Amino acid sequence: MTEIQRETLEVDVLFVGAGPACLAGAIRMGRILKGQVPGVASPGDLSIMVIEKGAEAGSHSISGAILDPKALAELIPDFRDRGAPLESPVGDDDLYYLTRRRALRSPITPPPLRNHGCFIVSLGKLTRWMGEQLEGLGVDLIPGFPGSELLYEDDRVVGVRTGDKGLDREGKPKSNFEPGVDIRAKVTVLGEGARGSLTKQLVARHHLDAGCNPQVYTTGVKEVWEVPEGRLRPGSVVHTLGFPLDAKTFGGGFLYGMADNHISAGFVTDLGYEDPHTDPHSVFQQFKTHPLVARFLEGGRVVSYGAKAIPEGGYWSIPQLYVDGCLIAGDSGSLLNAQRLKGIHTAMKSGMIAADVVAGCLAAGDSSAARLKEYQDRIKSSWMGRELWNVRNFHQAFDGGLWSGLVHSALQMATGGRGVRNRYPTVASHERMRRLRPGEKPPGRAFDGKLTFDKLTDVYFSGTKHEENQPCHLVVADVDICHTRCTEEYGNPCQHFCPASVYEMAETDEGLRLRINASNCVHCKTCDIKDPYGIINWVTPEGGGGPAYVSL
Numbered sequence: 089m090t091e092i093q094r095e096t097l098e099v100d101v102l103f104v105g106a107g108p109a110c111l112a113g114a115i116r117m118g119r120i121l122k123g124q125v126p127g128v129a130s131p132g133d134l135s136i137m138v139i140e141k142g143a144e145a146g147s148h149s150i151s152g153a154i155l156d157p158k159a160l161a162e163l164i165p166d167f168r169d170r171g172a173p174l175e176s177p178v179g180d181d182d183l184y185y186l187t188r189r190r191a192l193r194s195p196i197t198p199p200p201l202r203n204h205g206c207f208i209v210s211l212g213k214l215t216r217w218m219g220e221q222l223e224g225l226g227v228d229l230i231p232g233f234p235g236s237e238l239l240y241e242d243d244r245v246v247g248v249r250t251g252d253k254g255l256d257r258e259g260k261p262k263s264n265f266e267p268g269v270d271i272r273a274k275v276t277v278l279g280e281g282a283r284g285s286l287t288k289q290l291v292a293r294h295h296l297d298a299g300c301n302p303q304v305y306t307t308g309v310k311e312v313w314e315v316p317e318g319r320l321r322p323g324s325v326v327h328t329l330g331f332p333l334d335a336k337t338f339g340g341g342f343l344y345g346m347a348d349n350h351i352s353a354g355f356v357t358d359l360g361y362e363d364p365h366t367d368p369h370s371v372f373q374q375f376k377t378h379p380l381v382a383r384f385l386e387g388g389r390v391v392s393y394g395a396k397a398i399p400e401g402g403y404w405s406i407p408q409l410y411v412d413g414c415l416i417a418g419d420s421g422s423l424l425n426a427q428r429l430k431g432i433h434t435a436m437k438s439g440m441i442a443a444d445v446v447a448g449c450l451a452a453g454d455s456s457a458a459r460l461k462e463y464q465d466r467i468k469s470s471w472m473g474r475e476l477w478n479v480r481n482f483h484q485a486f487d488g489g490l491w492s493g494l495v496h497s498a499l500q501m502a503t504g505g506r507g508v509r510n511r512y513p514t515v516a517s518h519e520r521m522r523r524l525r526p527g528e529k530p531p532g533r534a535f536d537g538k539l540t541f542d543k544l545t546d547v548y549f550s551g552t553k554h555e556e557n558q559p560c561h562l563v564v565a566d567v568d569i570c571h572t573r574c575t576e577e578y579g580n581p582c583q584h585f586c587p588a589s590v591y592e593m594a595e596t597d598e599g600l601r602l603r604i605n606a607s608n609c610v611h612c613k614t615c616d617i618k619d620p621y622g623i624i625n626w627v628t629p630e631g632g633g634g635p636a637y638v639s640l
């Protein structure tokens with residue numbers, strides 16, 4: 089095969105992923121270059137680029153979301169005057185424990201779930217707005233360009249190759265073929281969100297997680313509803329524990345009152361669950377049938393749907409965040425505060441610290457790992473480092489179930505995050521799945537089409553689209569395992585954990601075989617994480633494909 093001729097672009101700093109981490113980094117970098125950041129000298133005239141796999145900034149952004157504005161206020165002090173899309177300041181915070189029929193309101197809201205001073209936001213709207221703030225700062229934001237592989241010179245990262253466009257299912261060029269571009273950069277910052285595909289390659293190649301706790305994840309499934317007037321005041325926050333999860337599985341639900349009679353409703357299920365039939369989408373649908381929840385939503389309509397894995401390992405799962413020529417920021421670097429259910433402010437702060445450190449490195453003409461190490465040191469000594477240290481054992485505390493988790497969690501709060509030991513161990517999410525029991529079948533699932541929806545209906549609400557005739561972006565290393573060992577040992581759990589009906593076991597002339605409906609994929613990364621054999625690799629599809637999130 090003739091070698092593909094690729095265009096090469098040269099930039100000084102390349103940010104991969106237009107989420108809160110990289111957009112904050114790019115805004116800060118642009119402002120440093122303009123001499124607008126006191127205390128950080130401009131390294132001169134640099135070229136800055138942000139690439140994003142989605143069709144636009146914000147189209148793949150999804151979060152609860154309650155924003156702690158601390159980092160945003162540091163980044164853009166006049167964010168309110170500039171029209172930052174804040175749905176509402178948080179008013180009241182309520183916490184309930186749900187049984188099947190009853191809702192027991194906690195007499196006190198634990199301090200981590202008190203959100204006074206925070207704002208309910210749509211992360212999609214916020215990141216679109218952050219993208220607009222780049223205007224005039226000399227930063228190029230290029231959507232529809234996924235980073236498909238890292239470029240190396242020896243062990244130094246020298247940029248990113250973007251994905252080819254116009255390949256057919258077999259990987260052969262079609263008439264509209266456009267080869268990906270090699271974007272060479274002095275420093276590359278990876279802010280791809282949870283389980284970033286380039287970050288995964290980088291961490292594996294350099295063993296950046298050596299000595300860390302394994303990363304653990306939850307999957308959040310969410311719908312935004314438009315409801316009749318007066319259901320949930322803008323700014324009202326409801327969190328729940330209990331139903332429909334059993335006491336062994338960590339997770340909980342949320343309802344956030346948004347502007348214009350919209351409610352953000354969602355459920356987070358720990359991917360450390362044991363039962364192979366657990367289905368985070370179905371768990372969320374059951375959550376909505378609880379009388380407490382249904383009364384807020386009944387008579388309304390869904391306007392958007394989405395799902396995303398959330399990295400909850402926290403402090404002890406933070407890998408080395410630097411190598412020669414490259415940094416890792418935001419959720420990709422395990423920089424989320426799971427106890428507060430918040431990662432937007434820490435992602436932004438990491439992007440800002442990355443910008444400050446990179447400016448210094450480029451001024452000195454040195455972007456080696458030894459110099460970039462300053463990034464991790466400054467994260468640790470910043471307010472975000474202290475915040476993450478104080479909750480360093482939070483998620484691990486729930487490895488033994490909800491009730492012991494609450495006891496450990498209270499103890500940790502009283503001891504500055506320590507609890508009964510300085511570092512609680514944990515187990516990777518996919519290793520906790522138990523095998524099928526004899527005769528065990530998946531539970532029946534029914535959806536009424538009014539309050540509860542099947543996965544395909546919800547995928548429709550996510551606006552997801554991919555070019556159909558392209559190589560499959562869910563790469564299963566050994567498909568024979570699917571219809572042999574996996575059917576017998578786990579009952580093909582990919583059919584259950586994927587919240588978008590991508591995987592199905594279909595009858596064929598050769599028997600039961602795996603069928604992958606890749607065009608439904610909402611890019612949540614759950615399959616890459618929870619597959620019990622670790623053989624599913626999520627790679628970037630053709631640029632611009634994926635969800636088109638609205639208000640999420």
Ligand code: SF4
Nearest residue numbers: 586609610612613615
């Ligand atoms: Fe999520 Fe994987 Fe399903 Fe895509 S295929 S929606 S990444 S679980």
